[in-house]
Amino acid sequence: xxxxxxxxxxxxxxxxxxxxxxxxxxxxxxxxxxxxxxxxxxxxxxxxxxxxxxxxxxxxxxxxxxxxxxxxxxxxxxxxxxxxxxxxxxxxxxxxxxxxxxxxxx
Amino acid sequence: xxxxxxxxxxxxxxxxxxxxxxxxxxxxxxxxxxxxxxxxxxxxxxxxxxxxxxxxxxxxxxxxxxxxxxxxxxxxxxxxxxxxxxxxxxxxxxxxxxxxxxxxxxxxxxxxxxxxxxxxxxxxxxxxxxxxxxxxxxxxxxxxxxxxxxxxxxxxxx
Numbered sequence: 718x719x720x721x722x723x724x725x726x727x728x729x730x731x732x733x734x735x736x737x738x739x740x741x742x743x744x745x746x747x748x749x750x751x752x753x754x755x756x757x758x759x760x761x762x763x764x765x766x767x768x769x770x771x772x773x774x775x776x777x778x779x780x781x782x783x784x785x786x787x788x789x790x791x792x793x794x795x796x797x798x799x800x801x802x803x804x805x806x807x808x809x810x811x812x813x814x815x816x817x818x819x820x821x822x823x
Numbered sequence: 824x825x826x827x828x829x830x831x832x833x834x835x836x837x838x839x840x841x842x843x844x845x846x847x848x849x850x851x852x853x854x855x856x857x858x859x860x861x862x863x864x865x866x867x868x869x870x871x872x873x874x875x876x877x878x879x880x881x882x883x884x885x886x887x888x889x890x891x892x893x894x895x896x897x898x899x900x901x902x903x904x905x906x907x908x909x910x911x912x913x914x915x916x917x918x919x920x921x922x923x924x925x926x927x928x929x930x931x932x933x934x935x936x937x938x939x940x941x942x943x944x945x946x947x948x949x950x951x952x953x954x955x956x957x958x959x960x961x962x963x964x965x966x967x968x969x970x971x972x973x974x975x976x977x978x979x980x981x
Contacts, residue, residue, distance in 0.1 A: 734935035747944070749921045770933065777929035778939075783920050785893040785942035785975075792928070795935035 723804060725818040729796035737768065737776075738791045741806050741814060747782035763788055763814075765807040771800040796822045862916050862923040862952065869914050869954060873962050880955050880965035883940075891945040891975035900937035900955040900963070904930075910937040912956040919947040920975075944975035 724738040741763065748760025760782065768776040775794045788806075799822045806814040866875075883897035900910045909932050915925035928939045937955070945951075952966040 736938075747921070773933070775931065775933040778941075779927040779929075781922055781924040781926060783917060783922065783925040783944050785944050789940075789942050791938075791940045792930075793934055793936045793938050795933055797933075 721804070721806070721814060721816045723816055723818050725802055725820055726796075727819075728821045728823060731796060731798075731822050733796045734793050735796050735820075736791060736793050737802070738789070739766070739768075739804055739816075740787060740789045742787050743806075743808070745782065745784060745786045745788060749782065761809050763806045763808045765805075766790060767803075767805045767807075768792070768794070769803040769805075770794060771798065772803075796820065798822050859918050862918050865916055865923040866914075866952070866954065869956070870962055873960060875954070876961060876963050878965070879963040880953050882951065882953050882965050882967040884951060884967050884969055886968070887970045888945070888972070890973050891947075891971040892973070893942045893975075894945050894969060894971075895940065896943050896951065897940035898928075898938070898953050902937050902955070902957065904932055904934055904936060906932045907958070909934070909958045910955050911958050913937070913939060914954040914956065915943070916952040916954070917943075917945065917949055918952075919949040920945065925951070945969055945971045946974045947971055 721739065721741040726735050729735050743763050744761060745763065746758055746761040748757060750758050752758050762780065762782055764780055766778040766780065767774055776792045778790060780788060799820060802818045802820060804816040879901045881899045884894065888894050898913055900913065902908065902910045904910065910930050913928040913930065916923050917925055925943055926941065930937055948970045950966045950968050952964060955963045
């Protein structure tokens with residue numbers, strides 16, 4: 718199972734723009750690399766990342782093989798209300814890796 | 824001293840054969856790359872008939888990287904992020920990887936700022952092109968050249 722690291726501020730002021738950092742362990746196999754016998758290793762990458770804030774999508778990324786292994790993403794969002802941030806990574810097999818973070822907005 | 828004309832001819836012929844051999848080897852070893860043309864085609868697909876403007880996009884990427892497998896890339900777009908005026912998408916393209924697309928980031932008024940960063944792979948020394956798609960339908964672009972000493976994507980598995 719892929720391991721994910723997420724950095725979200727625990728508390729924020731209402732209306733503040735907060736920076737979110739995410740990192741997930743994944744090979745991001747490009748599909749262009751030959752193995753020892755010269756056969757191409759099939760592609761296996763995380764192709765979509767979505768961040769939802771209390772159920773509303775605030776950021777989405779479509780990824781291609783040119784994203785480095787263990788995809789690292791940082792982006793911003795406005796701290797609107799206290800609640801949960803949901804993070805979802807989807808790979809080529811349709812496997813979903815999900816993670817959550819809580820935020821308190823004053 | 825007199826030079827033997829036949830020996831000279833032989834040398835040049837030998838050199839020619841060696842050269843031709845090296846050339847064909849170089850041609851067969853060349854992996855299928857995205858060319859600047861295929862990048863242009865990918866950009867065209869995003870752009871449609873809209874005009875591409877220079878500016879408003881700032882790319883932060885090291886000018887010289889040792890390892891193309893992980894190149895830090897930060898993008899900032901100058902724009903208010905309100906309901907009426909914001910950055911909708913940020914597209915990233917490259918010239919010489921096997922595929923021209925790198926990533927597309929979807930933003931909105933809830934983003935608060937148009938700032939993203941990630942780590943990318945680069946198969947060769949090349950230009951990275953970033954295009955920002957605004958809510959008013961305009962497109963803004965910037966590019967950055969990166970020199971790569973160790974290429975990504977096509978290396979053998981160790």
